[in-house]
Amino acid sequence: MQELDATLARQTSRMNELQRQAESEPTVASLDALASIAFERGETLAALGRTDEAIGDQQLATSLLTQIVAGAGRVDLVPRMRSAGERLRTFLQRQGRGQEASVQALGEAQLLSQLGEGEQALRQVDPIVAEAKAALEATRTEEALEFYVQAATIRAGILYALQRLDEALATENESVVAVASFGAGQEPFLCALRTNRALTLGALGRTDEAQAELLEVIGAYDEMLASLPDADTVGGTVRAHNALADLLFEQGRADEAVAALQRVATLAEPFADDAEVSAQLRSIARKRASAARAAGQLDEALQHTNTWCALAQTQAEANSTMENVEEMLEAAYDRAVLLHETGRHDLALLDAGNLVSAWEQLAGQQSERPELEQRVLMGLDVRERALSALGRHDEALVDQSRIVDTFRRMLRMGAAPQLQQGLAMTLQHRAATHRALGNLDKAQADLQEAQRLGGGVVH
Missing domain, CATH: 1.20.58 (Methane Monooxygenase Hydroxylase; Chain G, domain 1)
Structure with missing residues (x-):
């Protein structure tokens, strides 16, 4: 002792x-x-x-x-x-303190699922769901219901990630039945579960059923919002609208999808400080930008991307998890590309430079994530294009050569052959830069190498 x-x-x-x-x-x-x-x-x-x-x-x-x-x-x-x-x-x-132990295990299982260890996560969750279901059947209390649904929802999410969609749907059906059996007063809880179920129905290709479910859920939220427009209810209806928009986009009904997103974005903006509402608003801004870009409306796409950037930055500053930081950088990358494509090359250059620095820092901290090196290359690509557009060819050449050298090294180390196309494209960009600088022999050499790699060489 x-x-x-x-x-x-x-x-x-x-x-x-x-x-x-x-x-x-x-x-x-x-x-x-x-x-x-x-x-x-x-x-x-x-x-x-x-x-x-x-x-x-x-x-x-x-x-x-x-x-x-x-x-x-x-x-x-x-x-x-x-x-x-x-x-x-x-x-x-x-x-x-068994329930505390179960709550901790559920949280850990969610993270394991996100990390690609879904089977292990499921083994951890299954006995908890079974115990929670038995406790609910024995006691019929709202506390038992809440814990059972929490556990079952996590289980359904893990099954969804594993693409075991029929099992996920069966779990969600049981949760919906359990909540509905408690009668009035459970509408917010029930709507959230039905939105989950609609997402699974959509993933199963049962689009009509998913859309009908979401429309009913949105109608129920509208009734709740008329009397109680709080952040939870707003967050729920925004999520349902987001899911409905996804279905409409998949059906080629982009105008209807954008209208649904626009309707709910206006409602949600006053609640942007709420974490769940913010997440949904970021998703809306991203989808509206994508739709505008697909329609060739680049200025509108840039406007929505700016909204996404602002929301993502606020979230990353409030909670600097890797997921939030990477979303902020992804939004900034999309903005940099759009700035370049709309002729705002000075602003694109500023964004691209910041991106390169941030991704280099992350890559240095997380050497076990080789995809971060490709992110650095993405930033360098936008930066060299902006520099070229501004006539700063010497600086563009430095970035282009770095991209070429990195692609060559990655290919030698066994990277996916698809990277050859990226190498060929960068060689073409560098050839144009060499020509602008009067290095005609080097330009020709780059064009020939790009052609050998299968790039459609532009003279």
């Missing part, structure tokens, strides 16, 4: 030191170190019989590791995250 007390004292001292470091400089390394010592001290506390304190340490370790995995894309830390989660659930169960 004395040895454990001494170990605990050392760990506590070290943990206090690492907490101060993480507060002053919250880097991935400092948070990872704090998670490690919290896990170790939690084990020591548990061995001393101080389970409640052990739970606190394991909650900290689990939270930090989840933050690093989800926020910084460190998938290499998933085994440690799961280990900390398992220990936390063990301690919670030991203290009779």
Whole structure:
């Protein structure tokens, strides 16, 4: 016992030191170190019989590791995250806090599904859904209903991601029946579940059923909004309109889809501070930009893309997860392309330069994600085109040569042969730059190489 007390004292001292470091400089390394010592001290506390304190340490370790995995894309830390989660659930169960353990397991399963580990996530969720269903049948309380639907909805989402759509639909049907059986007062809950079900029906190709479901849901939301226009209800109807627009786009009914999005965007704008409403507004802006671009209305597309950029930046500043940061950069990339295509080359150059810097930083931090290097190339491509349009050929040549060298290296290392087309296109751009600079021999060499690669050479 004395040895454990001494170990605990050392760990506590070290943990206090690492907490101060993480507060002053919250880097991935400092948070990872704090998670490690919290896990170790939690084990020591548990061995001393101080389970409640052990739970606190394991909650900290689990939270930090989840933050690093989800926020910084460190998938290499998933085994440690799961280990900390398992220990936390063990301690919670030991203290009779079984539902807390289940909630933690559900959250972890959602993240695992997002990381492509859907089968493992499903194995984690299935027993929780079964227990929640049994508890609902036994007690018929609203608390039991809420937990059952939470678990079942996560299960359906995992099945959807695994493309096991019939099973996802069956799970959603059971949730809808369960909520409907509780009668009046469950309309917001029921509408959200029916929207989920419509999405699955659409994915199954049952478009008419999906559209009919969504129209009924939107009608129900309209009635609720007439008496209670709060953020939750607005968020629900925006999501339903977004789903309906997707169906209409798929049917080639773009004008109707855009009208649906426009109607609900105006309603939702006053609630943009709400995270769910913001997510739906970003989706709307993105879809409206895509539709305008497809119709050749580039200025309108740029207007909607600017809206998407502003919303995405606000979200990333409020919650700087990797997902939010990458969406912000994706929106900025679309804007840079549109700025270039509409002749606003100075602004396109500014956006592209910022993108290159941001993606280079992410690629340096996450070497296990080779796709980030391709993102850097995308930024360089827009930048070199903007520089060329501005007549800054020497600078464009630097970016073009960097893209060519990177494509060649990636192809030598076994990258997809489709990259050859990108290489051929960049060689053509560089040939034009060489011509502008009077390097005719180099221009000819680039054109010949592009032709060998299968590029339709433009002279």
